Amino acid sequence: MTQQELTPYLQANFDGKLTLLDTGRAEPMFEVKPDDLLSVTRRLRDDLQLKFDFLCNLGGVDTGQRLEVVYSIASTTKHLRMDFKVVLDSANPSINTITPVWPAANWYERELYELYGFEVKNHPDMRPLLLPEDWNQGHPMRKNWDAPDFIRMPEL
Amino acid sequence: MGVIKKLPVYTESIPGGALVVTNLEAVLNFGRSKSLWYLLFGTACCAIELMCTGASRYDFDRLGMIFRASPRQADLIIAAGTITKKMAPRLRKLYDQMSEPRYVIAMGGCTIKGGPFYYDSYSVEKGIDHIVPVDIYIPGCPPRPESLMEGCIHLQEVIRKQKLSQWQEK
Numbered sequence: 001m002t003q004q005e006l007t008p009y010l011q012a013n014f015d016g017k018l019t020l021l022d023t024g025r026a027e028p029m030f031e032v033k034p035d036d037l038l039s040v041t042r043r044l045r046d047d048l049q050l051k052f053d054f055l056c057n058l059g060g061v062d063t064g065q066r067l068e069v070v071y072s073i074a075s076t077t078k079h080l081r082m083d084f085k086v087v088l089d090s091a092n093p094s095i096n097t098i099t100p101v102w103p104a105a106n107w108y109e110r111e112l113y114e115l116y117g118f119e120v121k122n123h124p125d126m127r128p129l130l131l132p133e134d135w136n137q138g139h140p141m142r143k144n145w146d147a148p149d150f151i152r153m154p155e156l
Numbered sequence: 157m158g159v160i161k162k163l164p165v166y167t168e169s170i171p172g173g174a175l176v177v178t179n180l181e182a183v184l185n186f187g188r189s190k191s192l193w194y195l196l197f198g199t200a201c202c203a204i205e206l207m208c209t210g211a212s213r214y215d216f217d218r219l220g221m222i223f224r225a226s227p228r229q230a231d232l233i234i235a236a237g238t239i240t241k242k243m244a245p246r247l248r249k250l251y252d253q254m255s256e257p258r259y260v261i262a263m264g265g266c267t268i269k270g271g272p273f274y275y276d277s278y279s280v281e282k283g284i285d286h287i288v289p290v291d292i293y294i295p296g297c298p299p300r301p302e303s304l305m306e307g308c309i310h311l312q313e314v315i316r317k318q319k320l321s322q323w324q325e326k
Contacts, residue, residue, distance in 0.1 A: 131279075132242040140278035149282065153275040 001049050003027075006080055009049065014040065018084065030084040034095055037086055041101045044073065051075045052082070055098075058108035060116035061085075064143045067093045069118065073102075094119035115141040162186070162316075181320045188231070188257060189312040190220040195230035195250065200237025202264040202298040209301040219308055227253040232311070233288070234304075238266040238273060239281045251288045259315070261307055262290045265297045272297065 001009060007028045010018050017040050018030040032040050044052040057072040067088040074081045086095060097120050099106045109120045110129040117139035120126065128135070137147045163186060165178040194216075198206055210216045210223060224230040227250045239247055251260065262284055265271030270282035284290060291314060294307040 130242075132245075137278075145278070147278065150278060151275050151282075 001078055001080065003080055006082060010082070014043070027081050027083055030082065032084050032086050034086050034088065037098065038096050038101070041098050045101055049078070050080065051077050052080070053077070055102035055104045056081075058105055058112070060112050060118060060141065062116060062141065062143045066090060067116070067118065069095055069112065071098075088118060093117065094121055096121050097123040099124060115139055117142060184320065185316045185318060189315040192219070192221050192232045192259070192308065192311070193224045193230050194221055194232040194234050195227050195254070196223050196225055197233055197247075197250065198236045199239060199243060200266065202236035202266070205298045205301055205304060206234060206236040206263065209304045214301040214305060216305075219305070219312070221308065227251075228255065230254055231257065232259045232261065234261045234263055235267045235284050236263045238271070239284050239287070240279045241281050242279070244281045244284075244287050247284065248287050259291045259311060260284075260288050261292045261294060261311060263294045263304060263307070264299055265295060268293050268295060
């Protein structure tokens with residue numbers, strides 16, 4: 001399968017669980033419902049046509065209006081790349097862990113919880129990773145975050 | 157006899173050599189200022205300049221400065237690089253483990269006031285002077301080796317002027 005054949009294949013074979021987003025980029029970006037995340041990722045990894053075996057990146061996004069988690073994956077044997085994102089519930093952002101599918105997600109998800117405050121359900125090891133041990137100032141990558149010694153760049 | 161000129165000494169020839177009477181404070185300070193062993197503590201890009209200063213082109217050794225990997229053997233801590241909030245307690249711990257007299261050089265903008273991380277940063281300590289007492293500040297991002305050597309020479313001057321009683325008070 002080539003990169004060009006990837007998008008039609010995903011749209012035909014994933015029961016509508018992958019929605020193509022219009023980003024204008026060469027690599028397709030899909031949206032996945034939070035409830036479908038585990039089944040979709042497992043199928044992306046195990047499908048013999050796709051074999052997405054490599055989690056390149058996992059990051060959180062806070063646009064100010066909505067919260068997202070973005071995943072970038074690649075197939076080292078089939079030479080494919082794709083991105084997909086999960087839009088979270090703003091009031092109660094939580095997501096299923098994908099560490100059982102791609103173990104590389106372990107530290108990313110710990111970081112995701114610390115910096116964005118997204119609850120990661122069923123994660124095997126949720127110890128703090130990056131912030132100081134005595135950190136009690138919340139989740140600093142959220143747009144509405146503030147702290148006493150946090151100084152915003154003045155408008156120029 | 158450049159060494160003798162810098163010390164307040166009285167010399168008198170006696171059979172078999174010379175008698176030298178001097179000031180204990182001056183001799184101690186002279187020794188301390190010429191053997192500043194510094195702790196290897198590079199936390200960011202300033203450490204590259206520190207390494208460059210330690211290498212043969214600039215040669216820290218000619219100031220009597222040799223790097224030490226243990227705070228127990230160090231007199232000076234050159235905080236070279238960004239100190240994050242997570243690193244700050246470690247810096248304090250290393251400083252506490254050093255034996256007195258001990259000195260601190262804050263190298264680069266990050267250690268003075270947060271540098272480029274002053275705005276919009278949740279993780280960087282804005283100046284190390286509220287973690288450890290700083291003797292010399294060296295501005296720059298990062299400072300050139302010349303600036304670092306200048307700072308060290310200034311520190312030597314500070315040390316030469318200090319009083320013995322100063323350490324009892326601390």
